[in-house]
Amino acid sequence: MKIIVARPSYSDTYFFNFFAHASGLRVSVTPLSLVDLVRAHRAGMTPLHGRVADFVLRHPLQAATMGIEDLAAAAEVSVATINRFVRGLGLEGFSQFRALAVASFRPLSPVEKLEAQAAASGRDTDHVQASLDSGLANLRAARAVADADVFRQAAEAVSSADRVVLLGFGLSAPLVGLLADMLIPFCRAQMILDGQGGQERMIRRAFNVRAGDVVIALALPRYSLSTIELARGMRSQGARIIGITDSLSSPLALEADLLLLGPAEHPLLHASATALVALFEALVALLTARRQSAGDAAELTRRIAPFLHDAVAEAPDRPILAGRLLP
Numbered sequence: 001m002k003i004i005v006a007r008p009s010y011s012d013t014y015f016f017n018f019f020a021h022a023s024g025l026r027v028s029v030t031p032l033s034l035v036d037l038v039r040a041h042r043a044g045m046t047p048l049h050g051r052v053a054d055f056v057l058r059h060p061l062q063a064a065t066m067g068i069e070d071l072a073a074a075a076e077v078s079v080a081t082i083n084r085f086v087r088g089l090g091l092e093g094f095s096q097f098r099a100l101a102v103a104s105f106r107p108l109s110p111v112e113k114l115e116a117q118a119a120a121s122g123r124d125t126d127h128v129q130a131s132l133d134s135g136l137a138n139l140r141a142a143r144a145v146a147d148a149d150v151f152r153q154a155a156e157a158v159s160s161a162d163r164v165v166l167l168g169f170g171l172s173a174p175l176v177g178l179l180a181d182m183l184i185p186f187c188r189a190q191m192i193l194d195g196q197g198g199q200e201r202m203i204r205r206a207f208n209v210r211a212g213d214v215v216i217a218l219a220l221p222r223y224s225l226s227t228i229e230l231a232r233g234m235r236s237q238g239a240r241i242i243g244i245t246d247s248l249s250s251p252l253a254l255e256a257d258l259l260l261l262g263p264a265e266h267p268l269l270h271a272s273a274t275a276l277v278a279l280f281e282a283l284v285a286l287l288t289a290r291r292q293s294a295g296d297a298a299e300l301t302r303r304i305a306p307f308l309h310d311a312v313a314e315a316p317d318r319p320i321l322a323g324r325l326l327p
Contacts, residue, residue, distance in 0.1 A: 034101045035060055035249040037089055049085045051075050056101075064101035068094045130267045138263040138275040145261050146282070154242050154258050155286045161214035163189040165206075165234065168218035169226050171271055175218055179280050186287045199226060206230050211238030219245045219252040220264050220271040231255040244279055246271065 038053045045053055055075040056063040063071060072079045086097045158164055164187045168176040173194040180192055191209075193202050209215065217231040228251045235241045235255060243256030246264035253259055260283070262275030 033247070033249055034063070034097070036247055037100070039248045039253075041089055045085075045088070048077050048081050049088060052077055052082060052085045060101070064098070127268065134266050135272060135274040138265060138272055139278055141263040142261065142275040142278060150258055150260065151283060151286050154260065154283060155290060157214045157240055157242060157258070158183060158216075158283075159186050159287065159291060161188065161240075162212035163187075163191060163209075163214075165191045165193060165209055165213055165215040165239065166218075167193045167206075167215055167227055167230055167234075169195045169224040170222070171220050171273065172218035172224070172227070175273055175276060175280075178277070179216065179218070182280055182284045183287075186284075186291060193230065195226070202226065202230060206234055207237075209234040209237055209239045213239045214242060215239045216242045216244065217252055217256070218276065219243070219250055220273065220276065221246060221250075222270055223251055228252060228255060244276060246275075 035057060038056050042050065042053050042057075052071070052075045055071075059074075062074070066074065068079055068082050072082045075082075077085075083094065086094050089097070091097050091100070164183060166176045166180045166183075176192055176194045180190055184190070191205060193206060195202065213234075215231060215234050217227055219227050231241055231243070231252065232255050235257075240258075241256045242258045242260070243250075243252045244260045244262065245252045245256075246262060247253075248259075248261070260279050262279045264271040264273070264275065266272040
């Protein structure tokens with residue numbers, strides 16, 4: 001499998017590095033996790049460093065709690081190799097490696113977030129501001145790692161596919177419907193797998209996916225096991241997988257041929273969809289620019305115009321500023 005994605009470095013401080021302060025309320029969007037960092041460097045590692053990386057990826061909790069000698073023994077390498085491995089990740093030493101491992105091991109659950117917010121005694125306005133601030137941080141992080149070549153390949157895959165299959169459960173299910181609607185002008189055919197009708201129906205429909213089809217799979221924390229398993233199954237049947245998820249540590253990342261990342265951190269909710277929707281818009285904007293002619297756009301506008309509210313026709317003598325009628 002070849003995953004094509006922009007690889008952020010640990011020094012990219014704006015990647016998941018945003019803090020909002022409001023009346024004592026601290027909202028943090030976590031820096032690049034240890035798992036993300038190791039995966040970003042894995043392809044270029046030496047065999048010995050790769051052995052350490054594979055242990056960390058398979059056993060992140062153990063790696064977070066081990067001393068340097070224990071980690072070296074578990075990975076069957078020397079302590080000197082561990083130190084070189086850590087420096088190869090761009091970290092200053094094992095203490096920073098250990099701190100990152102512990103800090104990034106597990107995000108707070110929604111319940112823990114609520115408890116933390118209650119302890120902070122924030123006002124309603126604080127929670128609203130923190131939510132909006134985290135959305136802005138997610139958008140900035142998505143912009144920082146966006147790779148135009150990945151978007152180009154995704155657009156070409158969608159437009160040339162025999163059929164586009166849109167997959168997502170849980171929080172991602174309504175997003176599947178949104179993306180499907182946005183992609184209608186650019187698809188020869190669509191199939192939606194969002195859980196409606198139950199798991200048996202989803203498996204039956206996915207079984208018919210084949211080479212020539214493109215699957216766009218969505219996964220946000222808390223990740224649906226069904227999404228991962230169906231994506232893996234359809235890939236084994238020859239379909240190309242475009243994964244849209246929140247980070248390289250997402251289980252969907254391992255099943256994707258192309259990966260679009262939209263960070264989903266939120267101070268209270270278990271995930272935010274803001275950045276994913278922005279990725280949808282970016283992909284559709286590229287498809288529109290590449291495929292839709294001015295004539296097509298004009299014809300579409302002509303056909304839907306009778307069904308749209310026309311503010312100018314209702315009040316022709318009132319001036320319009322920034323899309324709004326002036327009194």
